[in-house]
Amino acid sequence: MEQQPEQLSFDFYKEKPHIARQSRDELRLTLGKFAGPLDLLLYLIKQEQANIFDIPIARITDEYLKYIRLMKSFDITLAADFLVMAATLIEIKSKMLLPKEITEETEEEMEDPREALVRQLLEHQKFKNASQMLYERSTVEQAVFGRGKIESDENNAETNASVFDLLTVFQKILSRHKEEVQMEIEREEVSLADMIKSLKKQIFEKKELSLLAFFEEMHTRRELVTAFIAVLEIVRTEGVKLMQTATFGDIILKKI
């Protein structure tokens, strides 16, 4: 994120619109970092030094469409909002081209086709100015600091813990506990030879042995590894077969 220099005011109107490629298929037209068709329109009106209450609609529409085409030339999916505005502009333009039938009824009622748009632009402009005010306020506010929190029962981290905090702590205790156990109790190391001997004994007694059950008897990783090697060894040297009846199912050690 870019670090903005601290500035108390920001001239939204000074910024030029520019096209910023965001990703392959999203293009954003920004005006003073505000995105949107109303912004583009306001900018164009300013650019043309036109009166907002008397928008030269043909010229502005041309300019607007020029921007739209520019965006399209980048092979970009245009935001629907921009197209809606283009359609609105063209509609207004065509309405204004139509010869006005002056009848007694319409003469007074005739609404300027631009009126709705002008209203929307003015409304938009107000909020743009209001957001500038908010920007300034928040900047000033960031320079003001309250007192740090006083420790009390309510905001004390110890009592303010959520279930998840408790879980985290509990997990920590558990893991510490595990380490302790491992340090205190020294397991008898089982040699590979012993392991093979015990495995052989089990197979010969039971004729069949579930590999899962055999591995489950192991307590440590080291024992597991030894047990695994013992199985490999016994399959290689003794007459023992490995059988699996289902995919991913248990494997049975069987004496041939």
Place this chain on the structure above:
Amino acid sequence: MEIEEKQPRSIAEIISIVEALVFVADEPITVKTLSDVLEEDRETIEAAVEELKQEYEDRTGGLQLREIAGGWQISTRTEYHEEVRKYLKTRPNAKLSLAALETLAVIAYKQPVTVPEILEIRGVQSASAIKTLLDKKLITAKGRKETVGRPMMYGTSKDFLLQFGLKDLSELPSIEDFEDLVQ
């Protein structure tokens, strides 16, 4: 007949107690709370707070007493933000994007307001800006509008007042004041 009467406090004493309470309060403390604790009437408290505020101003020290988000708070003066920040080892919060600010402005002035109404004014979809504002707790959902589709309505929160240094919403300049700024 003797009526047990509390020794009335002097104004100076009331001011001192108010200062102590404002100091310990984690959040801006309201006149009502102060008046409940002190068992003095509103007017007395209001006068005391104003007097205290004046004292802070006259002293021109590092602190100020100000009204914010419906209560009173003791805070540092803006002039010393660099040193305070250096000590606290904090940096200014990430600024809101201008799109988010614009959306916030619409919500602040038009609340309670729905997404379609925001779109109408901004001329752009504002979904991501609204999400940002909700995440930052600057706005909250204010129920649904009884109209087609029952869209969610949004309004500003107390955090909004705090972050923008406002006493209450009425302190926002009138939206009509922004009309003539740019032409």
